Amino acid sequence: MTAESPENVLFVVMDTVRKDHLTPYGYDRPTTPGLDRFADEATVFEQAVAPAPWTLPVHASLFTGMYPSQHGADQENPYLEGATTLAETLSAAGYDTACYSSNAWITPYTHLTDGFAEQDNFFEVMPGEFLSGPLAKAWKTMNDNDALRTLADKLVSLGNTAHEYLAGGEGADSKTPAVVDQTIDFIDDSEEFFAFVNLMDAHLPYHPPEEYKERFAPGVDSTEVCQNSKEYNAGAYEIDDDEWADIRGLYDAEIAHIDDQLTRLFDHLKETDRWDDTMVVVCADHGELHGEHGLYGHEFCLYDPLINVPLMVKHPALDAERRDDQVELVDLYHTVLDSLGVEGGDPATPGDDAVGLDRTRSLLSADYREFAQASNDDPGQRRDGEYAFVEYSRPVVELKQLEEKASSASITLPEDSRFYSRMRAARRTDAKYVRIDRIPDEAYRIDADPEETENVADADTGDEAIAETKAALSEFEDAIGGAWTDALDTDVSDDSVDQMDDEAQDRLRDLGYLE
Numbered sequence: 001m002t003a004e005s006p007e008n009v010l011f012v013v014m015d016t017v018r019k020d021h022l023t024p025y026g027y028d029r030p031t032t033p034g035l036d037r038f039a040d041e042a043t044v045f046e047q048a049v050a051p052a053p054w055t056l057p058v059h060a061s062l063f064t065g066m067y068p069s070q071h072g073a074d075q076e077n078p079y080l081e082g083a084t085t086l087a088e089t090l091s092a093a094g095y096d097t098a099c100y101s102s103n104a105w106i107t108p109y110t111h112l113t114d115g116f117a118e119q120d121n122f123f124e125v126m127p128g129e130f131l132s133g134p135l136a137k138a139w140k141t142m143n144d145n146d147a148l149r150t151l152a153d154k155l156v157s158l159g160n161t162a163h164e165y166l167a168g169g170e171g172a173d174s175k176t177p178a179v180v181d182q183t184i185d186f187i188d189d190s191e192e193f194f195a196f197v198n199l200m201d202a203h204l205p206y207h208p209p210e211e212y213k214e215r216f217a218p219g220v221d222s223t224e225v226c227q228n229s230k231e232y233n234a235g236a237y238e239i240d241d242d243e244w245a246d247i248r249g250l251y252d253a254e255i256a257h258i259d260d261q262l263t264r265l266f267d268h269l270k271e272t273d274r275w276d277d278t279m280v281v282v283c284a285d286h287g288e289l290h291g292e293h294g295l296y297g298h299e300f301c302l303y304d305p306l307i308n309v310p311l312m313v314k315h316p317a318l319d320a321e322r323r324d325d326q327v328e329l330v331d332l333y334h335t336v337l338d339s340l341g342v343e344g345g346d347p348a349t350p351g352d353d354a355v356g357l358d359r360t361r362s363l364l365s366a367d368y369r370e371f372a373q374a375s376n377d378d379p380g381q382r383r384d385g386e387y388a389f390v391e392y393s394r395p396v397v398e399l400k401q402l403e404e405k406a407s408s409a410s411i412t413l414p415e416d417s418r419f420y421s422r423m424r425a426a427r428r429t430d431a432k433y434v435r436i437d438r439i440p441d442e443a444y445r446i447d448a449d450p451e452e453t454e455n456v457a458d459a460d461t462g463d464e465a466i467a468e469t470k471a472a473l474s475e476f477e478d479a480i481g482g483a484w485t486d487a488l489d490t491d492v493s494d495d496s497v498d499q500m501d502d503e504a505q506d507r508l509r510d511l512g513y514l515e
Contacts, residue, residue, distance in 0.1 A: 004316045005339050005364075008278040010187075010269070011196045011332075013062075014258055015055060015103060016203040016298065018287030019310040021248075021255055029216065031255045034263030035282065035312070042280070043318040043363075047326040047429050048311035049388035050286050053298050054395070056105045058285040058329065059112055059198075063087065065333035065355035067380060068391040069480045073110070075396045080111040084354035086333055087194065088115030089344045096190040100182045101198030102175035115348065116196070120182055174209070176201055180261045184268050194336070199261070201254040202288070204229060204297065208253035216256060217249030225250070229297030230401040233419075236409035244291050251288070279339045280314040281332060293452070299398045300418045302425045302434050303452050307390050315339060317364045326429050327369075328388045330380065331361045338362035360385075379479035387472045390425040422484045426473035431465035433457070433473050437484045443470065 019025045023032040024039035025046075051061045056078060057068035063085040064071050073080045087097045098118035099106065106112045106121060113119045176199050183195055201208070205227035213220065225246050231237040239247070262282070269275040287305045289295045298306050311327065313335070337344050337357040345356025358376040359365040367373055369385030380389050399419060406413050413419055421438040430447035434457075443457035443466045456466060477483040 005341065006277045006279045006315065007192045007340075008187075008190075008274065009194045009281070009336050009339060010183075010265075010278050011062075011194070011281045011336065012262065012283070013059070013101075013196075013198045014202065014255075014282065014284045014310070015198055015200045016286060016288050017255055017258070017284040017310065018305050019284070019308060020305070021252060022310055024312065025310060029252055031216070031252050032259040034259045034266070038262075038266065038280075038282065038314070039312055041320050042282075042312040042314040043320065044322045045311040045313070045327050046322060046324050048283065048309050048329060049326060049390065049427055050284075050307045050309050050329050051389065052391055053286045053302060053306040054392075055103060055285050056110065056112075057391070057393075059106060061330050062285075062332055063112060064353075065330060065358075065361070065376075066353070067330065067389060067480070068393070070353075070379070073112075074393045075398075076393065078105070078110055080114070082352055084344075084346070084348040084352045085112075085115045086336060086344075087113070087196070088348040089337070089342060089346070089354070090194045090340065091115050091117055092346070092348065093340070093342045094192070095340065096186070096193040097195075098183070098186040098190075098193070099196045099198075100179045100186075101196075102179060102200045103198045103203075106198055118186055120179075176257065176261045180265050183265060187269070187274060188272065192340075194340070197265075198285075199258050201258050202251060204288075206247065206250035206254055208250055208257055212253035212256045213250065216253040217246060220246045220249055222250055226296075228405070229299070230398060231405045232296040233300065234402050234406035234409065234413065235411050236405045239291065239296070248290055251290070279336075281312075281336075283311040283329060283332070284309040285329075297398075299395050300421070302390050302392060302423050302432075304432075304446060304450070307425070307427070313363060315364060324429065325369075326386060326388055326427070327363065328361075328380070331363060331368075334358055334361035335363045338364050379476055382472050382475050386428045387469070387476075388427045389473070389476050390423075390427065392423040394420065394422055424473060424477060424484065426469045426476060428465070428469055428472075431463075431469040433466060433470040435473060435477070435483055 021027050021031055023030060023036040024044055050058050052058050052068050056073050060071045060073040060080045061067060064083045066083065068074060071080060071083050087099065091097045097116045099113050099116040100120050102121065179197060179199060183197055186195060187193060207222045225243055226232055226237055226239050232239055269278055286298050286307065287309060288298055289303065289305055292305060293301060293303055295301060333355065334357055338359060343357050345354050347354045355376060358374055358378065360367050360370050360374045362368060371381035371385045374381045402419060403413060416438050418436065418439055421436045423434055423436050425432055425434040430445065432444050432446055434442040436442065441457040442455050444452040444454070445456065445463065445465065446452065456463060
């Protein structure tokens with residue numbers, strides 16, 4: 001912590017926003033003029049890497065300082081357990097803490113909101129009272145009971161799926177003004193605060209407010225374009241160039257809505273004289289594919305449009321500049337602790353894992369990524385600090401939907417495909433190596449081939465950058481218990497629905513999950 005360090009932190013995640021659709025990153029459409037102005041005061045990171053390509057494990061990493069294989073939160077275990085969160089640490093240190101989002105994964109029943117004194121999830125499927133108070137405790141009890149755990153997992157998965165499918169014109173983006181309103185109210189009532197915000201507008205489905213749709217997708221009917229990525233990925237639906245253009249226009253409109261709301265929040269901080277005393281972090285948890293590599297959404301791969309995410313940080317210890325060195329979103333956990341002068345590392349619950357501040361992972365430190373001086377036993381602190389690591393375990397919810405879409409179109413998905421694969425990657429600014437358990441590995445010279453079109457994993461080129469990156473991945477895998485080399489069973493079905501009572505099954509029929 002420096003003498004001029006701000007007393008507050010505002011941490012904003014723009015869910016599913018890819019870097020190349022933002023004005024500060026050179027996009028030729030004016031989607032984010034507000035962030036463009038913010039970039040004039042912030043450090044803009046060109047090479048920020050997410051630890052996973054989807055929400056739950058990324059946020060668990062942001063909140064714990066751990067990689068996904070360490071904290072264990074993924075779709076086959078959709079709960080953060082046995083780890084002390086950043087919010088728990090900061091609350092114990094006396095900071096006011098709040099989390100506002102409309103993301104189905106960031107709720108008390110996944111434990112991602114543990115430690116936040118204030119939280120509201122504008123999740124439109126589960127009733128709000130289910131997510132807090134005694135019912136949240138009952139949910140935890142349910143999770144801790146082995147006999148009920150499968151049912152709990154099913155409800156989380158179905159709730160998240162329902163959120164995606166039911167978030168229409170009155171969906172996630174319409175919640176963003178309320179998220180910002182609550183954040184403003186919280187900040188106005190706080191002395192020293194840590195406010196975390198997740199904005200869901202840019203997540204499928206894209207139904208932007210009319211004002212933004214007319215600016216970026218005039219004449220496009222959002223109900224007439226493909227909004228189901230699994231239908232496309234399964235091969236059950238073709239999208240032509242014109243429809244892709246309409247989809248991207250709707251996506252841009254959603255991002256523009258985020259930008260306007262963030263500008264409103266930033267302006268309020270300035271008007272109330274809180275801006276200069278607030279560290280502001282703006283990033284995405286992951287990006288999105290719109291047909292690149294024959295994929296739609298953010299599943300089944302580790303390509304750069306998903307994991308090389310936007311990151312901008314305003315702090316007096318950081319210059320207003322652009323940086324080309326590689327950083328990891330995992331580093332933000334330590335950066336927040338460092339900014340607020342909190343060492344951390346004390347378990348909130350006996351037996352919890354708690355990561356203490358390691359200044360070699362703080363963006364504010366002169367020792368940043370000098371991992372020879374690291375103070376934690378961190379599997380990602382390899383070699384000279386130029387590597388980032390990404391993990392992706394099997395996405396069982398999306399995979400089940402994918403199988404259903406394929407089956408309805410009489411398509412059989414090959415078992416040895418990326419759809420059933422687990423993946424890990426090591427990345428540096430010039431090279432990436434991806435280990436995949438069911439199909440051949442992938443490797444790319446991303447300096448010369450940024451679109452990742454030529455897989456050189458098996459090429460006999462003697463490429464030193466690829467060889468070094470592969471070796472760094474092997475070291476990381478060794479540190480976390482070994483590589484994923486044995487493919488999991490392809491059966492992703494479960495029998496938990498049969499365990500539900502008639503009323504619960506009727507509710508699922510109403511939502512369209514049972515026939």
